[in-house]
Amino acid sequence: MKSIEILAQPLAPVVPLRAHNNHGQAQDIYLVREQPLTIYLNRIEIVTLMTMGTEPAYLIAGFLLNQHLIETIDDITSIHVDWTVNAAAVVAKNVHYVQEKTQQRVVTTGCGQGTMFSAVMEKVRAQVQDLPPLPTLTAEKIYALLRQLNDKNSVYRQAGAVHGCALCSDTQVIKVIEDVGRHNAVDGLSGFLALETPAHPPTIMYTTGRLTSEMVIKTAQMGLSVIISRSGATSMGVEVAEAAGITLISRAQGKRFLVLSGQKRLQQ
Amino acid sequence: MKSIEILAQPLAPVVPLRAHNNHGQAQDIYLVREQPLTIYLNRIEIVTLMTMGTEPAYLIAGFLLNQHLIETIDDITSIHVDWTVNAAAVVAKNVHYVQEKTQQRVVTTGCGQGTMFSAVMEKVRAQVQDLPPLPTLTAEKIYALLRQLNDKNSVYRQAGAVHGCALCSDTQVIKVIEDVGRHNAVDGLSGFLALETPAHPPTIMYTTGRLTSEMVIKTAQMGLSVIISRSGATSMGVEVAEAAGITLISRAQGKRFLVLSGQKRLQQ
CATH class of the missing domain: 3.10.20.10 (Ubiquitin-like (UB roll))
Structure with a gap:
């Protein structure tokens, strides 16, 4: 702190x-x-x-x-x-x-x-070269993260009507924040990352919400290189991810997902 | 027009x-x-x-x-x-x-x-007395509306990642608007209602999105007396609905729903 x-x-x-x-x-x-x-x-x-x-x-x-x-x-x-x-x-x-x-x-x-x-x-494009060492992901690692995340959306399970966002390494969920809007949840993660120093540095942002341009911009501003969403993404969400060198994964549930940009980071 | x-x-x-x-x-x-x-x-x-x-x-x-x-x-x-x-x-x-x-x-x-x-x-409270003749709803009428709405979310079925909102009478879907955010979709309905004169006056707003305070306020501003959501609602969404005399129905899918305020408008 x-x-x-x-x-x-x-x-x-x-x-x-x-x-x-x-x-x-x-x-x-x-x-x-x-x-x-x-x-x-x-x-x-x-x-x-x-x-x-x-x-x-x-x-x-x-x-x-x-x-x-x-x-x-x-x-x-x-x-x-x-x-x-x-x-x-x-x-x-x-x-x-x-x-x-x-x-x-x-x-x-x-x-x-x-x-x-x-x-x-402009800022996002300038930030690309500053991204941390890129994680190499496998489908198995993503399935394991999704299983961990499943246990942690406590407010959603009790009352629904919230979106959750999480900071993860490629093997661990570091911090989950739920709020009434996906923008608040991701802003909360930005604040957490600025105020705390987590033992494992996060490289992945997970969200239950849709990936519009602004969500991807906020993730890029946190210096993360992978975004995983349970929902879908918009055209501009994918454009921003491409521009920022971010791997964008949508429709991630159970043992299924779609990679919409940055496929190179996925190892078969 | x-x-x-x-x-x-x-x-x-x-x-x-x-x-x-x-x-x-x-x-x-x-x-x-x-x-x-x-x-x-x-x-x-x-x-x-x-x-x-x-x-x-x-x-x-x-x-x-x-x-x-x-x-x-x-x-x-x-x-x-x-x-x-x-x-x-x-x-x-x-x-x-x-x-x-x-x-x-x-x-x-x-x-x-x-x-x-x-x-x-303040405006919402002042508007309560101006609400149009209140529809009496039955569970069967709501199921029928949900069936009609199911056929109309065309973009969602093709690409996901959108929210849809609709104006309905108690028996008919009058206008559906999908957009990348639920706020845009409901603003679009407000614009439709201001610019056009639908043959059947709407009394119900349906949305696939969550009912936070702002969504309920915008519905009240359109002078509608019932809101139905496929998703959930927040505490303040329900508070605003109560204050505005609006019947708020959440978790409406197939043949299930929950009435969170204004139960009196539902006939058994």
Whole structure:
């Protein structure tokens, strides 16, 4: 953990609800918690994220990094989350460019709605040569990872309605984060990677969600060289992966998957 | 159709790709198209949406309405989409408040990342009394709708990686829109409803995607009283539905569903 003052209680991920089934019978279920969290960066209101609230510090750090509101994690002095007012106060250095950014971008991030695609793609292309030693994968290694991941999507199994993302080495699941949106989950992983120093360095990002351009860009920004999704990918998701030298694997479930880019990294 | 000058070619929804399966064998598949579309409102750059591009005018109109960048569809004079530069030029009246909004909102919309929750909730509560005559639903009617919808998710069946939303009466599917994100799909329906006058007025919104607060808010803004999702819902999705008097049905597939709010509208 970096020397950042962090004060952030995790929330319980689910809340109970009495529902009714198609026969009109009452049925007690759990719903995923969705909670607003407004981030203030040096007292300036930046965004309201809707989150499950289980790992708020990672989410905040990852969001600020992925949106380029801070350049490096070391710029952050403190993160204080106060759920009684659903607000997070972040103190950081070198954020003089916030004002400029707020004037450029009206509606950005998330779910294909609003991106900073062109600016970020330049960075992604420049990053290709910096990728860590490339793992060589086999189908068996991928099946083994999928089996491990299957045991770890605890909120999804209890309540559904979440997406999960995970950092993995080629043999181990290092960190799983679930949240109400796939963008929050991957931002959480970015924050984890920036704040912690995992014993095994990750090379793979796994997600239950679809791989649109933004998801692949965020993975490239983490310096990972393989993305595996249980779902599918879009045309631009694959284009970005090609440009960034990332192996993109979709439809990965059980003992099946499709390689959409970077087949060379797969050993038969 | 309103008297708006619309110039907007639809794009083909999928693009071909040669992929490789887990045995290393080449396999020709289709990918969902993901294309940037930058919206200029009276020459001011508003947002870049990532979209499949099949119904751009509906998407643009719905986005502007749902983000309150225009108050009513009649404010729009023309929508011109030019895919050679991935840009849309919208001319509209009464958008003098754009500048003010761009300064307030840094990162908004989509996938739980950034919302205008508190401001919009006031409007939603005020809207409750304006809901159209409430349909009474039966399980059989819902099963019949689900069967109809099953035949209409054409892009999903071909390429996956999209979400679909639909406007329905209690007996008929009126309009289906698929896109790379559930927010685009529901914005497209808002635009359709604003621009066209369907013979059967819709009362139900169906979606393949999760029902987070924003999805429910957008449905309330369309004045619909029932939401049905194949997926789950979040705690705040249900809270908003309760506040807006909306019947929220989740996990609707085949002959099963769960009613999470507004059970009174279901007849046994």
